[in-house]
Amino acid sequence: MATSLLASANASAFGNLDTYARPLLTLLAPGHGAVWRIGYLLALQALAATWVAMQREQVAGGPFMAFAGSLPFTPRQRRNADLAVLLLADSPLLVVTACALGLTAGRGAPAAHVVLLCDVALLALVAQRAVLERRPGAWAGVAAGAMLAGAAFGTRLDLAANLLVAAVSTLALVLAPRPRTQRHARRTPARRVKPFAAGGHHGAALQMSFATLVRERRGELVAKGLAATAIVAAAVGLVTLFEQDARSFPTVLLAEACVALTFSGLFRGLHLAHRASMGYVGALPLPAGWWRPYDLATVLAAALPFLVALTLFAWTAGTAPVAHALAALASNAALLCLLRTPQLISDRHAVVLSTLLAGCWTAATIARLL
Amino acid sequence: MLRFDNVSKSYGSRRVLQDRTGRFAPGAFALRGPNGIGKSTLLRVLAGVDEADGGDIVIDGRSLRAHPADAKARLSYAPDECPVYPFVTGRELLAFVAWAKRCAMSDKVGGIVERFGLGRHLDTRCGAMSLGTQKKLMLAAAWIGDPAVLLLDEPSNGLDADARAVLIDLLAAQRETSVVFMSTHDKAFAEAIGAAVVEFETLIDN
Numbered sequence: 001m002a003t004s005l006l007a008s009a010n011a012s013a014f015g016n017l018d019t020y021a022r023p024l025l026t027l028l029a030p031g032h033g034a035v036w037r038i039g040y041l042l043a044l045q046a047l048a049a050t051w052v053a054m055q056r057e058q059v060a061g062g063p064f065m066a067f068a069g070s071l072p073f074t075p076r077q078r079r080n081a082d083l084a085v086l087l088l089a090d091s092p093l094l095v096v097t098a099c100a101l102g103l104t105a106g107r108g109a110p111a112a113h114v115v116l117l118c119d120v121a122l123l124a125l126v127a128q129r130a131v132l133e134r135r136p137g138a139w140a141g142v143a144a145g146a147m148l149a150g151a152a153f154g155t156r157l158d159l160a161a162n163l164l165v166a167a168v169s170t171l172a173l174v175l176a177p178r179p180r181t182q183r184h185a186r187r188t189p190a191r192r193v194k195p196f197a198a199g200g201h202h203g204a205a206l207q208m209s210f211a212t213l214v215r216e217r218r219g220e221l222v223a224k225g226l227a228a229t230a231i232v233a234a235a236v237g238l239v240t241l242f243e244q245d246a247r248s249f250p251t252v253l254l255a256e257a258c259v260a261l262t263f264s265g266l267f268r269g270l271h272l273a274h275r276a277s278m279g280y281v282g283a284l285p286l287p288a289g290w291w292r293p294y295d296l297a298t299v300l301a302a303a304l305p306f307l308v309a310l311t312l313f314a315w316t317a318g319t320a321p322v323a324h325a326l327a328a329l330a331s332n333a334a335l336l337c338l339l340r341t342p343q344l345i346s347d348r349h350a351v352v353l354s355t356l357l358a359g360c361w362t363a364a365t366i367a368r369l370l
Numbered sequence: 371m372l373r374f375d376n377v378s379k380s381y382g383s384r385r386v387l388q389d390r391t392g393r394f395a396p397g398a399f400a401l402r403g404p405n406g407i408g409k410s411t412l413l414r415v416l417a418g419v420d421e422a423d424g425g426d427i428v429i430d431g432r433s434l435r436a437h438p439a440d441a442k443a444r445l446s447y448a449p450d451e452c453p454v455y456p457f458v459t460g461r462e463l464l465a466f467v468a469w470a471k472r473c474a475m476s477d478k479v480g481g482i483v484e485r486f487g488l489g490r491h492l493d494t495r496c497g498a499m500s501l502g503t504q505k506k507l508m509l510a511a512a513w514i515g516d517p518a519v520l521l522l523d524e525p526s527n528g529l530d531a532d533a534r535a536v537l538i539d540l541l542a543a544q545r546e547t548s549v550v551f552m553s554t555h556d557k558a559f560a561e562a563i564g565a566a567v568v569e570f571e572t573l574i575d576n
Contacts, residue, residue: 204469279453282419284470285442
């Protein structure tokens with residue numbers, strides 16, 4: 001998506017393709033050393049793993065696949081079906097890979113470069129399978145492949161090393177994994193049953209929101225965290241580019257609003273989880289919407305590190321006096337709380353209403369503080 | 371302790387309950403009737419999970435419509451299924467129920483947890499528990515807050531023989547001080563508790 005945004009209407013189609021494939025073509029730039037290349041390869045694998053972790057439930061197929069597991073399909077058929085779904089889920093990433101491959105081959109680059117790009121895709125698929133099948137042991141193999149391909153780049157052995165990584169990755173994708181029952185079961189020490197916590201404290205209620213976010217909606221939370229990290233990084237980059245001129249503080253304010261808008265999407269998932277439990281919780285002596293303050297506290301806790309990071313940056317970079325930086329933090333924390341209403345008021349118009357509210361609120365904040 | 375007068379409930383155009391009336395003093399009562407007649411709906415309405423369209427429900431002297439929090443503090447409800455947060459553990463759920471009822475987890479509840487053999491499942495997430503274990507958890511939670519009225523929907527469903535015997539023992543003791551109002555098709559279970567049979571069709575104002 002980021003590369004799509006960077007594409008320009010004034011550039012040629014070829015130039016835009018180059019921009020689009022830049023995240024992978026960067027890997028082939030000769031100026032980088034082996035350590036950088038290994039790190040970059042590992043980062044790409046981590047990104048691919050995160051991408052599929054966010055969609056784990058959808059890719060795995062949900063309850064239907066549990067039933068399908070009882071039908072007489074061979075392991076190979078199941079793996080092929082899983083791979084087809086995984087490729088569909090990966091289609092946005094594969095387009096980038098295809099562009100990079102086409103450009104590299106079209107420019108007459110060495111065969112080792114083309115194979116290296118194939119290695120990136122194959123290793124990513126292996127890493128994603130490891131995430132879906134919960135086989136952390138496979139990640140060591142992915143890391144070893146990335147290290148071999150990264151270290152061999154530019155040497156006489158690069159083509160051989162890349163072909164070896166490609167062959168092993170393909171085998172890992174095609175061959176059925178070792179059945180779990182054949183593995184050595186890890187002996188777990190018997191756990192002592194903990195005594196009950198005393199009832200009556202708010203932590204028990206907060207735990208419902210916290211557990212929903214961290215356990216049920218972990219992928220969504222990680223995605224929001226990554227998006228917020230990208231927003232903070234972009235704001236820091238722009239303010240540095242502006243050399244702390246008059247545009248800097250508005251940029252920080254806009255970034256804080258974007259962070260609030262990003263995290264506000266979590267309210268919907270929390271609300272749905274509470275609604276789904278009303279068949280039991282509805283019989284407890286709690287007021288309607290009892291979860292509101294706990295959801296607000298949980299989402300605020302998730303967003304606050306990013307908002308505080310931007311506030312600290314605005315203050316230390318000298319873009320705004322400390323009072324203004326703190327006022328901006330308070331304003332955007334309040335915005336995050338206010339965004340709960342438009343996020344829940346309508347299924348279809350939640351994004352539009354939330355964006356409108358965030359835009360108006362940010363305009364008012366800028367007018368007040370500048 | 372449990373009284374309801376002319377309770378009605380519809381879902382859209384489908385009328386499920388019409389003018390159901392009943393009065394129950396402490397004791398055990400087994401609600402009977404064919405599938406789909408509205409037994410679970412009646413229990414949900416009496417528990418306050420679904421709001422009645424009409425009529426009045428009084429739990430231990432507190433009106434469910436006028437003072438829902440006070441009335442709900444005096445009742446416990448164990449549904450047939452387990453519609454709770456699948457990602458919280460059994461221990462977290464019990465702590466949450468205690469928080470909601472503004473009470474501490476009593477030794478009695480701890481004892482029930484142990485008798486059901488739930489101790490080793492308390493740190494398992496509800497969604498990962500078997501149906502029987504979920505049922506035991508819901509039933510153990512029903513004793514939190516010393517309820518005056520227990521509303522149990524098919525309480526013996528999915529329980530193993532040991533847990534069933536424990537539940538019979540618990541309910542037989544509880545009926546001395548509370549109203550145990552349950553829907554069940556398990557005749558032997560109801561007889562073991564000493565529950566009076568209440569036919570659904572007879573819950574009308576005479």
